[in-house]
Structures are given as structure tokens and as C-alpha cells.
Amino acid sequence: MIRGLGLLLLICGVGIAGAQEFSSYVNPFIGTSNYGATNPGAIAPRGMVSVSPFNVAGKQNVLEKDAGWLSNPYVYENTFLTGFSHVNLSGVGCPDLGVILLMPTTGDLETNHLAYGSTYSDEEAATGYYRVKLDRYDVETEMTATTRTGISRYSFPAGKSNILLNLGLGLTNESGASVKVVSPTEIEGMRTVGSFCYYKPEESYPVYFVAEFSHPADEFGVWKTPHRYSGPEAQWMPYNGKTRIMKGYRKEVLGDSVGVYFSYGFEQPTQVEVKVGVSYVSIANARENLRKETSGRTFEELSKSNNDQWNELLSRVKVEGGSEDDKTIFYTALYHTLIHPSTLNDCNGEYPAMATRETLKTEGTRFTVFSLWDTYRNLHPLMSLLYPDQQSDMVKSMLNIYDESGWLPKWELNATETTTMVGDPAGIVLTDTYLRGIQDFDVMKAYEAMKKSAEALEDNPLRPGNSEYWSNGYLTIANAGPVSTTQEYNITDHAIAMLAKELGDQPKYEKFAKQSISYRNLYDAQLQLLRPKNPDGSWYAPYDPAAGANFAKNVGFIEGNAWQYTFMVTHDVHGLIDLMGGEKPFADQLQRVFDEGQFDMANEPDIAYPFLFNYVKGEEWKSQQRVRQLVREYFKNSPDGLPGNDDTGTMSAWVIYSMMGIYPISPGDPVYTLTAPMFDRVTITLDGDYYSGKELVIERTGNPEGYIREVTLDGASHEGYFIDHEKLVNGGVLQMELE
């Protein structure tokens, strides 16, 4: 999309792109405002590398990095660009990565990003392509990417020009880099990243890179900015705290703030391409990644190849009807679900093992960036439906992590366990994947792994408080966020029970099925809400159920309050209905969540709430109404078109499902609940290896803004608002008639 010309391009786009150009419906600017935390940079599907404009340094900007945990390299409203970063996270809630920054400038060398930054214009972003003009230098910059290499093309005017590689600046709060000019066309080095969420600072690690330039530098050098000394040294050092330039330097430069410049004197306007290969294993692998993925191919070829990959993946779902904006919202969301989990292994299969970072080798893709507290809810079920081959490798990666570290992942990032958020969500994903029919992984290992985290009472990094959880049946305020955590453990225990049942392990099935409903002990019938308990079993008091909204800290819950958590028992909705005294009180209480403004579209605990009216006969229209309203209100074809952090695609997966008319209501149970589709027709090409290989069509008939009157599957009437995954993956037509 050309920035500011989105509408125009969309109109043009229809004609140009034709029916098969799904990628033309991707607007990478969606989510770049309103803390969506996406970026418009060029990236290949599940790429290790993306090349993103970096505009979050400098007080000229509306939002600076770290302000309010700002966790993206790019903010739409900002105006001051200080380079292009090569490893970036998309849609996360804490700053990390955003390093290996390239910046083209003209004129005299300036190495301070606050001094060399520029405003920009003519911004354009598409699948595998990003372009922007740097106003101050009159340099047009274009980017594309392969899985492990970022490719930049700078169109310089005649005269003195510079390309800066800044290893001091970054979104991460880690520092430390090593860089070496290998030749006038090559740089190699590494940069420390890590400490995601300002947490577990011991889990920092290096990212390695090699940068290859199409034009040899006329002059090159490195710079280094030492920290300011005080004391006796300070009086002798004229360069104390000042940046120092080392011209022609060819050895490693080490430190917290270092960089390299390549300078040119162009007699005429000249294009220079810079390719940056990346690896989390070694510089040698970064070089091999770069060579294997880009050698002998032009920028145009690489960009086209990237776009083709996106197009192929996006084409697995074809939507018809709906506005151009709806299509853009849909395909951009799908694009966002295809970024993380992302690729960790190099071309040669090598990757750093979990925790030890020992170099290991994988056959398939070793994935990373598992934000499982978010993604277990809908992203992994969506991957199981649309890209089961990828989901299979994701599950295998999770089991490798277990092999390597002894534990399943929780919030894994580049082979470190950040232990962000609560719960023990991996088991839910494993069961859910298996029960949806993706079974080409070692299910007995998966079962063993999930039992381990469920049953280890001491020194359990995944389940703090597990001892109390099993002895009491629930957590008390002796542990952090006891209600939320009990609920999360319950959902996982439900998943374990489901797998135990599938595997014929009756004793475990009974044990975990029983434990999975222990949240019931925390139900306060008077409040009709969950409520924290003291260690002696009494209710925590005084107690304000509304406390904890908007991420405020509170005693019982993590990132939420009693309203936002009480219904997060999708594995036991009928149990909750009973606790509340029947369907009517349940539906009334659920309605209050929305009426009293407690529903938070931007946070995971309550994102299934809109679908829960489906559990109450006669109230199902409320789900359809609510989902449609939320999609319209929070998901837009504009930079603020996400309700908040995309949460590595969780919000995107939510809107994809919601617009298709099905939702995986209870992760771990291979079932969807239904809602009114927002397209006339959705055609999913089912994978032939895992499923039928046929097409699944979801067809909407009748009044597009109406409510479901009848549901048929391949012409046969379908009762109720739930449908098994198994039935859908045989292919066929799921028709919903609205009136």
C-alpha cells in the first residue's frame, strides 16, 4: 500500500491484481498504530529476518521506544527515521530485537543516529516489499527479504554518500556488539539481544550477521562510542564518552556502541544493494544463508519470489463478497499469522538448542517465537486447519525444546524461555493439534512432557505454585494471580485428560478431568464471579471485582479482573452454567460484561466471550451480533486496525475465524462454534497430506447483516451452533443462511 493512498491503491489493486493476487490485499501498515506492534517491513513467510523502518528513536517522534513498553521498531504516527532494522518481532508486548540497523545518508559522515535521522515520504509497503524516500538525503530506499536475508536497495544521488551499519541502536535493551570489515564489500559481526520484557536478563544471546554490498566502499571505517568515564581516567581522556572514528580499520571492534560506515563518491546517481544474512548459530552460517538464498538473483527476482510465497500461502483461503476493506483486513490478518512462529534454523539445518545454545541440526523447520499464552487460543488451531504441515513442525519444535531443556516452551524466543505470562499452555496446543488429526509427531513424548509440567510439584518453571494447586485443588493468594493461574492450569489439565482418554490412559484421564474443573472452588455464588481465596480457604476481602481492568495489577488475576476471567473456562462452560444457576443467569452475567464495559477486545482472557452466547439456546444471535460489532469496531484497514498488540497473530487469528464464521471455542477440543460469516463465500483448500485435500466452502446466504436461521453441511441440516473439526476437514459446503 502506498501510505496515505490506501484507498486509491485498493481501487487500482482490484484491476491490477486479479482474482489470484491475494497478496495485493495485504496492507502491512495495519497494526502499526494503536500499539498493534506490527511493522511494515519486508519479510518472507515465517522469516528469521525482516527489514523494517526504524522510527522509534528521537524526541521528534510521538512515541519513543520503551515508552509504555513500546515494542515495535515502527510507529505510524512517528516521523523521524533512523535506519532499517533486520531482526524484528511482530505484534509482541515487550521490546526486543530491532537491531542490525542500516541507514543510507549523503554528505559528510555522521554516526549519531539522532543527528543523521531523517523525515520520510512516499512510503509504500506490500508483501515482500517496502519503500520509502528519505527527505533529507533524497535517497529512495527499497527492501525485500528472503527467509534469512534482508535485501536493501538505495538509490543515491551523485556525490558523497554513506551507508551506516549501527550496532549501538536497537529496540532491545541489551547492548554489546562485535563487528569487522571483512573487505570493502563485506561486513560481519554479531549483536547481543534478549531480556525480553525486561525480564530474565541472563537470557541474552548473540545474533550473527554478514552484510554484502554490491559496490565496494571508496572509504570505510568503524566507529565506537565509549561510555563516559568518571574519576581519574576522565581527566585525561579528550574522547571521554565521545564517538571515535577508525578509518580503514579491519579488525573486530567490540563494545556496547559500535558501527561501520561505507562511504562512496558517486559521479552519477547510483543504486547500491546491501544484503544482510542472519543466523543465531554463527557468522559462517549467516554467510551461508546469505549466499544460498540470494546469490545470483536480482532485487526484483528476490522480491517477486517473496511475493509468490506469500501469494501461495494466502491462496489457501479464498474469500468472496465482502468489501475491499474486509478482504484487506482478512488477508492482512492471515499475513500476520504467518509471521510468528518464525524460522530459527539456518539453511543447513543448524540452530541453537534451547537454553544451552549448543548447535544442533533439524530436518524440518525449527520454529521459534512461541507466545503460547496467546496463541494456544486460536492461532495454533488456525494453523492446524490451514497449514497443518507448518503446525506439525511447530509441534515438533516444541518437543525438541522439551528434549533440549527438559521442559516444554511457555513463551519461547530464539531458544530462550522468557517465562512471560502465566499458565502451562504447551499441552493444550499438543492435544489440540493431535485431536485435529495432525499426528505425525511423537505423541507419547508429548504426553510425557505435558504430564511432567502438570505433575512436577517442586522446581517447576512452568507451573509456579503447582504444589498448592494439587494439594488445595486451586491456588490461593499465596501465589501470584491465583485465580487466572488456576484457570490456565485447569484448561491444560483438561487437554491432558483429553489426550489421556485418546491414548486409553483411564487413571490419568480421571485425575486430570477432575482437576480441570477445580476453578469451581473459586466461584463466589454471591458475586457470580470468580474470586481469590486466602490460604486458609476464606475469601480474599475486601474485594473489588472490577479492579484489574486495563492491565492494572490486582490480587487475583494476571492482566485482567474477575469479569474478564470468570468465563475463561471454555472447557467447562456447562459447569459454569450450573454454578451460575442455569442458562439465564449465565447469559445475563455474560451480557453484563459487555454492558458494563468490562470486555477487553485487546486481551486474551476474554476473547472467546462473544461466542459464549452459543451455549444458551435462543441467545445465539447475541454472539453473532457481538462478533460482527467487534470486528467492525476494532479491525480496520488502517494503521490502527488492530485492537492492541497483535500478540504474534492471536488478534489476527481471532478476526480471521470471526469473519469466516467459525471459532475454535475450546482449545484442546477439536470443535468450532459458529457465527455469521462476513463473506459470501470462504473457500479453504484443505491439505492433502493431513486432510481430505478437498475444498471446504463456508457459504453465507440470505441477509448479510442478519442472523443464522439454518445451517447445512453438504445440504444436510446441521443442528446447533457447534461443529466438529473432523467434519469440516473432509471438505464440503457449510452453508449458513442468515435472515
Next chain:
Amino acid sequence: MIRGLGLLLLICGVGIAGAQEFSSYVNPFIGTSNYGATNPGAIAPRGMVSVSPFNVAGKQNVLEKDAGWLSNPYVYENTFLTGFSHVNLSGVGCPDLGVILLMPTTGDLETNHLAYGSTYSDEEAATGYYRVKLDRYDVETEMTATTRTGISRYSFPAGKSNILLNLGLGLTNESGASVKVVSPTEIEGMRTVGSFCYYKPEESYPVYFVAEFSHPADEFGVWKTPHRYSGPEAQWMPYNGKTRIMKGYRKEVLGDSVGVYFSYGFEQPTQVEVKVGVSYVSIANARENLRKETSGRTFEELSKSNNDQWNELLSRVKVEGGSEDDKTIFYTALYHTLIHPSTLNDCNGEYPAMATRETLKTEGTRFTVFSLWDTYRNLHPLMSLLYPDQQSDMVKSMLNIYDESGWLPKWELNATETTTMVGDPAGIVLTDTYLRGIQDFDVMKAYEAMKKSAEALEDNPLRPGNSEYWSNGYLTIANAGPVSTTQEYNITDHAIAMLAKELGDQPKYEKFAKQSISYRNLYDAQLQLLRPKNPDGSWYAPYDPAAGANFAKNVGFIEGNAWQYTFMVTHDVHGLIDLMGGEKPFADQLQRVFDEGQFDMANEPDIAYPFLFNYVKGEEWKSQQRVRQLVREYFKNSPDGLPGNDDTGTMSAWVIYSMMGIYPISPGDPVYTLTAPMFDRVTITLDGDYYSGKELVIERTGNPEGYIREVTLDGASHEGYFIDHEKLVNGGVLQMELE
């Protein structure tokens, strides 16, 4: 020497060591106080590596690093030891290196050197061996070294112990390191050093190392101390500015302050050896250096081999008579002249080229640490006399530097040109070496190189102000230290003239001989002193000739004043005598320098003064008296036994010559002046490749405290107080009879 027991050991030493144990007369503590800037660490002759105790961090110490440019890792009076550094400079005037610090501790891990430091006792130092007990940990530590590897042996008590490798701390003011645990017995990494004299900060560079441990660590990890962030980041980082431990970490850790710990749980008292191989080229070379120099050899074998090397070199001069202290002063001085210039190349011959740091290969030894403003005066002539093979490689190294960078060295340090001090001294060394008979180097290249620096009028890094120097004949206050600098350039021009004459280049001989006495223009007949001139040729006024003593800055001179510089025209003493109006006024004025307290034993410009009475017939006894008095006053067998900075052996060379009774009075002229020897007999074994291979004996007869009555060479009477180098290197007996 055992610290505090020096005298006792000396008495014992006589019996133990026997006549051939020259190394037993080395007291490495000499120069470790009074800013001598030596250290007592273990080092092989001209070693790249030394392992020195590091006790200059922490306010507990009398002198902290950088206080008054404190430039050594160890100060005798200090008491708080924070490790052992592996690359160190000896006897220099600015802090650098002093990095790759190992420290053994016991008990819980502590990574802050100010917290883990310890007092110490039972200190002992000898050639190739240093030992000390760390009081706090009850750990005995011992060190030895090969040319490129430091070997430490720690005797731990039973219990929890740690070995720390601290890459944050250092004497250098550079920062930045990379380190990686390769295995539980090996660490590799690099550390940035440079910016010698807080100058030319662009000339920082990495030193590479590999550390091999005899015992695998039971536990290991790295630590990293980030600098303190301010601004938005700061509020989220609980670890802001705090040291963070990464247990079991196996990837590179990068940053300004990083380190590694190896921890052990010993069931019984255990010795652990750590070998640290070093290279200025690469980690691979550091590893190869370590393996080649130490594999399969025990600590005892390595220590003995080191001592044997010292013994062999020291045995080239045998002194008899004189006190035990005199012998210790003498051999320790000789030891100090055999430290720098030191080895730059790796075992495989590779070394970093001057300036570019490109990897090149040498056949012989590539030397580094050329403090030529100091060493041209006496150290290189001494090396030419005693170790002409080494001096030959030093000269070849200087010519390689010219090939690599286009310029001869001035103050070269590890392939960087620090451009410290004034003048263009390399040509003096080249001529002096050639005229003393060491001619197996490319003299035409040397001649070309010295002419280049003498004649390049612009962009001349060695001779600032050269244009004015040639147009005026001298420098004016338009340039820094114009009188000193004119004198230095004059001495070099004299050397060039001497080489031109030798090579038969009459025009250049005339040109440079004429220019070499241009200092005469700066002679103020009224003051009988040199004096700076204004650019218009008038005297600089008002003028205080005494200003500039004790290193105070002044207009005319660098590190000195008119008194300390006026006689520094040893190539033209007869000219100066004429200027002063004859021998009497010359001798009177020279006497005034001493009488009025202007003579500075600790600085180079006036160190030849005591010998200048030899130019006045009848006054020669004053030289003998003065030299003897200065040796007694300033050179002692005690930590404060050097007058100040050893200046990479220049002060030591001065005392060696002075005690032998000969002095290379005019560098560039292969001649010695005579003074009363301080031993009964000095026997020099002359090199067979460059000289006669015979022995040169300098024999003192008569009253040891008397003055020279008669000089004979091989029995024939020798007229006057000067003797040609050529006559001495044929061997024979130079007898001086004192009365």
C-alpha cells in the same frame, strides 16, 4: 625475591645459585614503586604475555590506576589485589593493556572485582616465576610464562572455589570484549585495548586469547554488567546497571563489561592450572600459540625453561666484584632491557600489519613496543652490543613498519603508531645499528625511509612543523616545543648525514650535516642557554629558563626546560663549546645544571649530561664522580630502585652502561665515552655472527672509589675518554686504572 626478605634471600642466593645462576640476581620488584612502572609478573624474554599481579583498582590502594597517569598493573605499596593480568607493558608512562584478568576465589560467586579483591602475602618474584598467597581465600597462586602464554597454578583448599576471567577491568581505558565458553575446560575471546596516553583513540584494537583449564568446571557461566540506562528504559529494567549472571551459557557474550566464571566443588585441596594463550591476530592463533608452547609440559618444566632462557641471555655479561646489591641492580636492569621491544608475531609467524592490521607473516621475530624517543639514546646501542641478533630483527621490524604504513615508527605499540613524544628518532637507531656493524638489513630502504620523514614537508606524521624547520632552519613557537623538537630533528639529521657519508651520498651528507646544527640559531649567548624564538626571528619574551621543570608545560620545550635541553646536542658538543665561548664556560654552565638542581635523572633529554665533562680536558673526573653518585642515589635493590619510569628499559640501559664504565654518548656515532666501572671486571661474550665472537673484558684496577688514571686496551695505552665501538667488538681487555 621473597618480598620483605630480599636481603636474606640474596645472602642465601649466593650459595644456592652459584656463579652461573645470573637469573638469581634479578629482583623483579625493582621499579614497582616510585613510578618505575615495571611489574613483578612472570614473563619470558621479550614475551608477548606476562602474568602480573593487578593491584591498582580499589580505593584501599595507595595509588589507583590513572591517578597521575599511573601506568602499571602493580604498585608495591598497594595492598588490594583484584587479579592477574596477561598482557602488560613494562616501564611506560601511560596506562594501556593490563587486561585478561584471572582471579581465583573461594566460597560464593562474586563477580565485582571491588568485592572479590583480597590482600595478599608471601609474595615472591623471580625470572619466570611469581607467587603470592591470597589472604582472604587461603589460595596460593603461582605464575610462569612462555613467550605467548601465561600459566597460572592455583592451590585451592577443599570446598567451593571459583576462577574468574574478568574482561571488564583493565589498565587500558578502552573497553569492549567478547568471550565464549568453548567447553568446561576452555574459554576463548578478545578484549579491546589501545588509546595509549589517552591519545589517538581511533587506534584501539583487539587482543585475542584462549584459556585452557586443567580441571573441567563443575559449573560455569558468564556475567555481564550493562551500563546504566536512563529515560524510559530505566523504569522497566530491574537489572539496570546491575551485573547479570548467565549460568551454563555457551555463546559469545559481548559488551563493555563481561566475564566468565568456572566454579568447582573440591572434596580435597586441589591445584588447578590455567594457561592463557594470546595473539594479536586471531583466536585460532592464540590457541595455536598455547598448544605449541605449552602442550605436554608441566608448570615446573615451563617455569624452568623460562628461567633457562633468562639465564642464557643474562650470561652474556658477567660481572665480578661489586656488592650483591650492585649485581642485583645490574642484572635486574639487564632483565628490564629484555622485556621491550617485545614479540608481536604468533608462533606461525603471523602478525597484524602496522595501521591496517592486515595479517602478514614474518620470518624472524616481529618486534613491537618501540618507545624510540627514549630508547634511541642507549637501549638500542646496548642491544647492538650485547644482542646484535635481536637488534637486527628490531631494525627489520622497523623497516617492515615502514613498508606497511609508509612511515618509520616513532612510538609504536602493537602495530599502532601512538605518535607519543617528539622527534623522528627511528633514523638514529637505523644509522647507529648500521655503523655499529649490524648490516644484515636493507640499508637502502632504511636510508630511503629516514630521508622520507626528514624531507616530507607536508602531511608528515613524524615531523610536525617540518616545513618551517627546513625554511627557517629551526622551529619557532608557531610549533609545539620548538627548541626540543629542533634538537631532536637535528640529531636525526646528523644520523642521516652519517649514513649518507657511509653510503657515499655526498650531497645529502652536506645537506643533513649542515641542517643538523641548526639548533645553534636558538642559542642565546647572554643566557648561555637555548631559547625559543618567535616566528619573526626575535627571541620569545618574557622568558624564564627554569620554567618547564618537573614536566610542567612550557613554550619552548617538551617535558623539560632550557637547562635540561641545552646540552642535548651530543652530536655537536664541540659546536656547543664554541657557542659558549670555550671549554671553561661550557664546563661551568654544565656544572650549574647540577648545582642548581636542574638535572633530572628520571627524564631522557639530560641523561647524557653527566658524561659531558669528558669533553673538557681535566674535568673528566667530574663525569666519573657524577655518574657514580647518580647510580648510588637513584638505582637501588628495592622497589623504588629506579629514578622514575623505566621507559621500556632506557633507565635500565643507562645504569648498565654506567656501571660497566662505558656510555654510547652520541647515538648515531658508534663511539663510547668512558667512566669509572663499578665492578672489578665485566666480561661481555661478543656475538660470533656480528662481531668477533670473543670476550670483551672491562677491568677496573686500583681504588674502586677513585678516578681514572690510565686506560689501556689489550695492554696498549688508550688516549682520552672516548673509544670506538669497532675497537671493543674485536674483544680484548679494556683496563681502567683508578686512583
